[in-house]
Amino acid sequence: xxxxxxxxxxxxxxxxxxxxxxxxxxxxxxxxxxxxxxxxxxxxxxxxxxxxxxxxxxxxxxxxxxxxxxxxxxxxxxxxxxxxxxxxxxxxxxxxxxxxxxxxxxxxxxxxxxxxxxxxxxxxxxxxxxxxxxxxxxxxxxxxxxxxxxxxxxxxxxxxxxxxxxxxxxxxxxx
Numbered sequence: 659x660x661x662x663x664x665x666x667x668x669x670x671x672x673x674x675x676x677x678x679x680x681x682x683x684x685x686x687x688x689x690x691x692x693x694x695x696x697x698x699x700x701x702x703x704x705x706x707x708x709x710x711x712x713x714x715x716x717x718x719x720x721x722x723x724x725x726x727x728x729x730x731x732x733x734x735x736x737x738x739x740x741x742x743x744x745x746x747x748x749x750x751x752x753x754x755x756x757x758x759x760x761x762x763x764x765x766x767x768x769x770x771x772x773x774x775x776x777x778x779x780x781x782x783x784x785x786x787x788x789x790x791x792x793x794x795x796x797x798x799x800x801x802x803x804x805x806x807x808x809x810x811x812x813x814x815x816x817x818x819x820x821x822x823x824x825x826x827x828x829x830x831x832x833x
Contacts, residue, residue, distance in 0.1 A: 703811070707776050710816040711783045711807060715769040721760040727753055731810065731817040739822040752821070766790045772804075781816070783807045787823075795830075802827040 710729055717726035730736055730749045738746040738755060746752055766789070773784040784806050791799040808820035 703778075703816075704776050707781050707809060707816045708771075708774070710809060710818070711771065711774075711785075714807070714818055715771075715785065718756070719767045719769065721763065723753065723757060723760060726756060729818050731819050732812060735819055737820045737822070739820070741823065741825050764792055779811045781809045781811075783809070798829065800829045801825055 713725060714729040716722075717729065727749070730752065734749045736747070736749045736752045738752045746755055768788040768790075770786045771783060772786055775782050784804065787803045787805050789801040789803065793799070803823050803825050805821065805823045807818055807822075809816045810819045811817075
């Protein structure tokens, strides 16, 4: 009887081993093929990211509200953080602020992208911006700022969700 039980148990061990082997083999593939981004897809996503921030910066430089709004989150979430003001937390608030600002056509705005970090669904950009007015309080005015932008990928497209400006040097600073 002992010999018979041994022969019956052997196929169970072999079957168990085969099942475990198959499970281990298929679990080694951590990401399904349809979830993997190819190198080309990553490059295309990064280019879309750069295009979005450049479109945004050019829209500000050119006071183009319509184009500016197209770079904003379609979900309405946006944070605008400026020195000396409360946070503006919506796209509508952001657009209202810019509509008022854009009504003054005397200023200029020069931008330079310093750094980007682009992930699968979130990214950030650091820019240097020189804002100038020909006359403020009897003389020319400038404000050199570092501005960080956060972008989020929504349905395959990149949108601005945060704009955080820090003044580095102003013409009104006392030496």
